[in-house]
Amino acid sequence: MAFIQKNGLSGLEFMAGVPASLGGMIAMNFGCWDICMNDIVHSVDLFIPNQGFVTYSNKQCHFGYRTSIFQTMDCLIMGATLCVSVSDSMLIKKTIHRYVNERLKKQPMRIATFGSIFKNPSLSPAATIIENSGFKGYQLREAKISDKHANFMENTNHASSQDALDLIHFIQQNVYDSFKIQLNPEVHIFQ
Ligand SMILES: Cc1cc2nc3c(=O)[nH]c(=O)nc-3n(C[C@H](O)[C@H](O)[C@H](O)COP(=O)(O)OP(=O)(O)OC[C@H]3O[C@@H](n4cnc5c(N)ncnc54)[C@H](O)[C@@H]3O)c2cc1C
Known part of the structure; x- marks a missing residue:
C-alpha cells in the first residue's frame, strides 16, 4: 500500500488492511468493496511442475466467486501483472484510510x-x-x-x-x- 500511494498508482486500494499474499489473493479471487482480483489481473506467472514457467492470461485463470483455476492445479503463483492507473497520491491515501477504517468499524x-x-x-x-x-x-x-x-x-x-x-x-x-x-x-x- 505504501508503494502504490507513494507512486500514485490506483486500483489496488481495495486490498488495504487485509493480511494476505498476492498468490493467495489470486488463487482465491480475493474481493471486497465490489472489486475482485479478476478486475485487475492482466496475467499470472506460474511455475507448473514438469512444465516449468508459464504465463496465464486473465481469461485462462477462470476466476469465479472466491475461486480460480489455481485451486484445482498443482502450481505455484510466482507473480502477476496487475492493471493500475495513475492517480493522485493524496486521493489514494484517503481511499486506503477509508477502507481500513470501515474494516476496523465492522470487522474484528x-x-x-x-x-x-x-x-x-x-x-x-x-x-x-x-x-x-x-x-x-x-x-x-x-x-x-x-x-x-x-x-x-x-x-x-x-x-x-x-x-x-x-x-x-x-x-x-x-x-x-x-x-x-x-x-x-x-x-x-x-x-
Ligand atoms: C481480517 C481478514 C479480512 C479478510 N477480508 C477478506 C475480504 O474482504 N475478501 C476476501 O476475499 N478475503 C478476505 N480475507 C481472506 C484472505 O485474506 C483471502 O482468502 C486471501 O485471498 C488469501 O490469503 P493468503 O495469502 O493468506 O492465502 P492462503 O490462505 O494461504 O491460501 C489461500 C489459497 O490460495 C492458495 N495459494 C496461496 N498462495 C499460493 C501461491 N503462491 N500459488 C498457488 N496457490 C497459492 C492456497 O493453497 C490456498 O488454496 C480476509 C482475511 C482476514 C484475516
Missing part, C-alpha cells in the same frame, strides 16, 4: 481470525443469516462467532482447528435446520 481486525467463514449465499449475506439465527457472539470452547461481524470466527485464546471445525459444522447445521440454507465455507479446510 486485531484479533486472530481467518477472514470470512462462509461464502455469501445469493439470497442474503452469511453474516445476516448467522445473526438472524441468534449465533452472533456464540462461543464453542475457544472459538467464537465475533460479536462485531457474524461471518468472522475469533480465536479467544488457544482454539484448536477442531474447535473451529466444530463451530463451522454447528452453525451450518443450525442454519440449515432453521432456514434450509446451506452455508458453504469460504475458508479452505485441509485435513
Whole structure:
C-alpha cells in the first residue's frame, strides 16, 4: 500500500488492511468493496511442475466467486501483472484510510481470525443469516462467532482447528435446520 500511494498508482486500494499474499489473493479471487482480483489481473506467472514457467492470461485463470483455476492445479503463483492507473497520491491515501477504517468499524481486525467463514449465499449475506439465527457472539470452547461481524470466527485464546471445525459444522447445521440454507465455507479446510 505504501508503494502504490507513494507512486500514485490506483486500483489496488481495495486490498488495504487485509493480511494476505498476492498468490493467495489470486488463487482465491480475493474481493471486497465490489472489486475482485479478476478486475485487475492482466496475467499470472506460474511455475507448473514438469512444465516449468508459464504465463496465464486473465481469461485462462477462470476466476469465479472466491475461486480460480489455481485451486484445482498443482502450481505455484510466482507473480502477476496487475492493471493500475495513475492517480493522485493524496486521493489514494484517503481511499486506503477509508477502507481500513470501515474494516476496523465492522470487522474484528486485531484479533486472530481467518477472514470470512462462509461464502455469501445469493439470497442474503452469511453474516445476516448467522445473526438472524441468534449465533452472533456464540462461543464453542475457544472459538467464537465475533460479536462485531457474524461471518468472522475469533480465536479467544488457544482454539484448536477442531474447535473451529466444530463451530463451522454447528452453525451450518443450525442454519440449515432453521432456514434450509446451506452455508458453504469460504475458508479452505485441509485435513
Ligand atoms: C481480517 C481478514 C479480512 C479478510 N477480508 C477478506 C475480504 O474482504 N475478501 C476476501 O476475499 N478475503 C478476505 N480475507 C481472506 C484472505 O485474506 C483471502 O482468502 C486471501 O485471498 C488469501 O490469503 P493468503 O495469502 O493468506 O492465502 P492462503 O490462505 O494461504 O491460501 C489461500 C489459497 O490460495 C492458495 N495459494 C496461496 N498462495 C499460493 C501461491 N503462491 N500459488 C498457488 N496457490 C497459492 C492456497 O493453497 C490456498 O488454496 C480476509 C482475511 C482476514 C484475516
